[in-house]
Amino acid sequence: MTATPSTACHRRGRRRTLIAGGLAGAVALAWGLAGDPAAARRARSDPGAVGLLRAAADAARRVPYEGRRFLTTWSRGRAETSRVTAVHTPGDGVRYTSGAGAQGYLPDVSAGDSTGFTARTLDLLTRNYTVVRKPDAPLLGRRADVVEARRRDGTIAGRFWLDAETGLLLHRELIDATGRPVITSGFTEISFTVPAQGGTAPRPGRTRGAAVDAPAVTEAPAGGPTSANAAPNSAATSSILEQPLDARALAGLKRGGWPLPKRLPGHLTLYDARREAGGAVHLSYSDGLASVSVFVQPGTLDTTALTGWKKTVRHGRAVFCRESLRRWAVAASGGYVYTVLTDAPQSTAEAVAFDLPRGSDPFWTRLARGARRLASAADPFK
Amino acid sequence: MSCLGERLTALIDDELDPAERDRVLAHLAGCADCRAEADELRRVKGRLRGLSAVPASDGADDLPSGDFLNRLRSMGADPGATAPEPPDSTQPMRPAAHSRPLRSSVRPVRTAPAARPRDNRPGARAGTATRHRRRYLVVGAATLFIGLGTASYVAGGRQQAPTVTPAFDRFAVEHALTTGDAPVTDPLTDPANQIKTAPGP
Numbered sequence: 001m002t003a004t005p006s007t008a009c010h011r012r013g014r015r016r017t018l019i020a021g022g023l024a025g026a027v028a029l030a031w032g033l034a035g036d037p038a039a040a041r042r043a044r045s046d047p048g049a050v051g052l053l054r055a056a057a058d059a060a061r062r063v064p065y066e067g068r069r070f071l072t073t074w075s076r077g078r079a080e081t082s083r084v085t086a087v088h089t090p091g092d093g094v095r096y097t098s099g100a101g102a103q104g105y106l107p108d109v110s111a112g113d114s115t116g117f118t119a120r121t122l123d124l125l126t127r128n129y130t131v132v133r134k135p136d137a138p139l140l141g142r143r144a145d146v147v148e149a150r151r152r153d154g155t156i157a158g159r160f161w162l163d164a165e166t167g168l169l170l171h172r173e174l175i176d177a178t179g180r181p182v183i184t185s186g187f188t189e190i191s192f193t194v195p196a197q198g199g200t201a202p203r204p205g206r207t208r209g210a211a212v213d214a215p216a217v218t219e220a221p222a223g224g225p226t227s228a229n230a231a232p233n234s235a236a237t238s239s240i241l242e243q244p245l246d247a248r249a250l251a252g253l254k255r256g257g258w259p260l261p262k263r264l265p266g267h268l269t270l271y272d273a274r275r276e277a278g279g280a281v282h283l284s285y286s287d288g289l290a291s292v293s294v295f296v297q298p299g300t301l302d303t304t305a306l307t308g309w310k311k312t313v314r315h316g317r318a319v320f321c322r323e324s325l326r327r328w329a330v331a332a333s334g335g336y337v338y339t340v341l342t343d344a345p346q347s348t349a350e351a352v353a354f355d356l357p358r359g360s361d362p363f364w365t366r367l368a369r370g371a372r373r374l375a376s377a378a379d380p381f382k
Numbered sequence: 383m384s385c386l387g388e389r390l391t392a393l394i395d396d397e398l399d400p401a402e403r404d405r406v407l408a409h410l411a412g413c414a415d416c417r418a419e420a421d422e423l424r425r426v427k428g429r430l431r432g433l434s435a436v437p438a439s440d441g442a443d444d445l446p447s448g449d450f451l452n453r454l455r456s457m458g459a460d461p462g463a464t465a466p467e468p469p470d471s472t473q474p475m476r477p478a479a480h481s482r483p484l485r486s487s488v489r490p491v492r493t494a495p496a497a498r499p500r501d502n503r504p505g506a507r508a509g510t511a512t513r514h515r516r517r518y519l520v521v522g523a524a525t526l527f528i529g530l531g532t533a534s535y536v537a538g539g540r541q542q543a544p545t546v547t548p549a550f551d552r553f554a555v556e557h558a559l560t561t562g563d564a565p566v567t568d569p570l571t572d573p574a575n576q577i578k579t580a581p582g583p
Contacts, residue, residue: 104555104558106559272560274556274560280548280549280553282553282556282560284560284561291557291560291561293553293556293557293560293561295548295553295556297546297548298544298546299544299545299546300544300545300546301545301546301547302545302546302547305547305548326554326557328550330548337546337548339548339550339553341553341554341557342557343561363535365538366535366538367531367534367535367538368534368538369537369538370533370534370535370536370537370538371530371534371537371538372538373534373537373538374530374533374534374537
C-alpha cells in the first residue's frame, strides 16, 4: 500500500518531465522556424547585390566626378526637391553647392557615408529586406546595375541604380507600401572627369566624426515664412563639433538619465550616435533604407520658435510637426527636447516623436538636487 | 475544587498542625475527589523538585533559594534604592531604578508588559528597557533618514532645465551628413533652396 503514492508520484514526475520537455521542444522549434526570420531573409538576399551596394561606398571615395544631384521627397502627392552641384576629388572630398550658393563639404574620410551605406546600415538592410539584383538598365546614358530591396510580402521598398563601370550609386528610390515613391535622390547629370584642383577652399572649423573637417553651410537662413525657425545658434556662423559616442559613452549618458532608445517603431535601429561638445546628442536610426535622426538635448522647449508648426497632442505629449523637404517633429518631455528629422513620410516622424521615452532623473541625482534645495531653503544665512 | 480548599495544599506542604492534619487525613480517607487532588498536587510538587539542579533531600528544598528571594525583594524596593546584585548571577542586570524613569519618559508604561518576559524577572525587565531605548533610537534615526530622503526626493522632482530652441539648420546638415545626402540646408531653414515641383503620383 505504501508503494502506491510513491509510484503515483513518480508517474506524475515523469509526466511533468515529458510536458516540460515537450514545451521546450516546441519553443525551440518555434524559435527555429520563426524566431529569427531575419537570418532567413538574410540568406535569401543575393550576395552579389549586397556586394554591389558595398562597392558603391568604396566607389564614392575612389571615383572622381562632377555632376548635379537632387533630392526629392513626396508627401500626399506633393513633391519638394533640393538640387546641388557636387564635385568629388579623390583624396579630398565632395563639395556641394546649392542653387542659392550655400556650400557643404564632405571629406573623403567619411565619404562612405555619401551613399548612405555603411557596414551597419547594410546589415540592417539585409536584416529587414531582401536584396536582389534586377536586369541592367540604362541611366544618364550609362549602363547601370539595378538592385532592389523587397519587403517580406514581396513588395518593392527600394531601388538602386549603380554605374556598371565605376560602381558609383547614380540613383536611389524609396517606395512606400502602396507602390508610390517617397524619396528619390541621385544625379541628374554626371561626368567622370578629374575636377581641377584648387577650387573652393574647404572652410575650416567643422569637425565631424574622428578628426574629420567639414564646414557647415555658409549661407544664413533667408527671410520668408520659415525665418522664424532660424535658431539663434545658427550653423551659418558657429562651428560644430560632433564627436562619435561609443557604447560606453552612450551607457554613461543613459545612466545620467538621458533617454536614448536603441530601437524605434518600424524596425528603426540605432546605428550611429554623436554629440556636439556639451550639446545635443545626435542619434541616427535606420531600417536599412529610411533614416531618422533624433537630436536629444536637455531643457524645456521654447515654443515661441515653433509658430506655424502643426501641434498634435496625444497621451499628454505635444508634438510639433512641420513638413518641408524633410519631415520634422519636435517634442519635449521629462526635461529633454527631441527633434526628429527624417526624409521618410511625416507619419514616421510623428510616430517616432510620440514613441520616444520620457527622460527621468536617476534616483540619486534627484535626491541630491532635492537635498540641495531643502538645505538652501532652510539656510538662515541666505 | 476540593472540599478542603487551602488545607489540602497545606497538607502537601506539611504545614498543618497534628490535629488539623489528622482531620484532613480522615477526610481524605472518605473522599475520593480530595484524595485524587492530593495525589495530583504531590505529583506536581515532585516534578518541580525534579527540575531543581540540587536533588531534594529534605524539606529545605521546598523553600525558594536566597538568591531568588533577594531578587524578589528587589522588585518591591524603593526606586531610589540600589538593588543588591547577586554575585553569582549568570545574567548581567542593571538596576531597575536607572531604566524605569527613562522608559516612562519615552513611551507610556502600558506598552511595557507586552514586551516583558512572562516570568516578570527584574533582570530581563531592565535588559528589555535598554533594548527598547536602543530600538527607539534606531527607529527615530531611521524615521529621520527616511523622512529627509523622501522630502529630498519630492523636492528634487522638477529639473530646472534651460529653455532651448532646436538648431534646425544645423540639425538638417548633420542629418544629411549621416544619411549621405548633400549637407546643405533644408528648405525649412533655407527657403532659397526650395524648388516646388508639380504634384507627383
